[in-house]
Amino acid sequence: MEQENHNIGNRFREVFADFEQTPNPVVWKQLRRNLLLKKWLHLSYTRFAPVVGIALVVVLYFQYNIPSETQVLPTETSQEKVLAPQAQTIAAVEAKAIKDENTENQQPASDKVVKSPEQAPLKKIDAPVNQKATAASSHETRETTTEAQTVPTETTISQSKPATLATTPTKVIEKKTTPKASENHVKEPTPQPDLINPEPLISETSIQICLGEEVSLVAPEGWRYTWSTGDYARNIAVKPTETTTYEVTVENSDGVASVSRFNIEMLDCALYVPRAFSPNDDGSNDLFLVRGEGIVQFEIKLFSKWGELVFETRDMTQGWDGKLRGNRAPADAYIYQIHFTDETGKHHSAQGTVTLIP
């Protein structure tokens, strides 16, 4: 009797899993009226958020730099603060324009910084905050600009990674690094000291990826780009299968060349996630099991499309048998989230769907 009672629940669950019904159009009309009433709140939020975000970034930025910078900077900070309240009254588009200006302002400013150790903590803070601002305002995929003036390059990577990981939680993790191969030689007081540099500068960046990952390489800004791969674009996407070094020669408008080198180090941390499995006890693909090599820490979570957690483990040898509370889960697509750490201690994540075939 009790068993049959349970079956009733299953029966209803199956039937209602994909049940939908189109609501009366009146519902939307009423909803829209309610939303319009509350729209001013939304608007003020969206106008306010990017401005506050930018102001915060600027303040944090200059706070870190004040010890090593001249007195010119504090006045700039106050300018930003003045800008912020003004922008609230301007339309959202204009707020965006101000933001663009700010990002442009930041780049030359960071060129002046010569001491690299101080850059490291700064960038870390920079990236997540910026992200908040962009996520709230518009979908400009901003490149995380990292400085590489023949600086210890390993740290550069670890900074750019958390930012990009968060934006693209897919298996293909993009990394964008823009080494700024410019250094200020203030011996000759000229308006553009960057262009006077006679020696081709070499900057080096190391990037570690897992097999199968694609990396986007971005050359420093210039006039003409010549990649060792034969490409001529500023950014190229590469998917090496072994540790490879890429070089790009960048010429500026005066014909001065600089060379940037990208060392792509291949890690043995490939992860294989099956796209489907069939838990019908026929001996083949009865478990949803993730395989991988060179993985130190591992965690997987599997959700139904309702967001219900159906399976979770930290043990890679454990797979899901397609059962939910002792019953067979319905045939459907399930969403997995995987977080793992490779042998070098780097964190990766992957997300996707797996289909349960009965």
Next chain:
Amino acid sequence: MIHDSEIIRGCLKGSLKMQKVLYERFAPKMLGVCLRYARDKEEAEDMLQEGFIKVFMKLGEFRGDGSFEGWIRRIMVNTAINYYLRLRKHFYQQDIKEIEEITEDSQIAFDQLHVKDLLRLVQSLPVGYRTVFNLYEIEGYQHKEIAEIMSISVSTSKTQLLHARRLLQKRLGAYNLQIDRK
């Protein structure tokens, strides 16, 4: 097909167009959820509207670490439960009387039952049974969680589920049981 994240961004900017896209994408499914918690379509549409307002207001809180649809669904379920809690004061007593009459209802063959029939069956349950049944069987909540959100005891939750199942079973009839046994 516009990606969910794009819709969310648009809505956060206050774009009415994107709000409509979001609504149109999820409203039919969510009405399917609300209908199970409601007595009729009118009540369900009330819940739906209330739920969607919450979705739009709380959109900034969606962290994107789970399924967006799942997140909306949880809001809908919570809205439905609040609806129930508001009603409880007025209808709880009535529900208990109702049970006595229902138990003698005619049997319905399963093969004649479609989603809408099953829905009517669920909707005909007393509101307390209905909510617990939905939460436990369809949404997959545990008794402990149900007890918390409905401010009832765990044993009440269990009893209500049992009653709900028995009632449904009685109404589904013997024929249905044979199918289930297979």
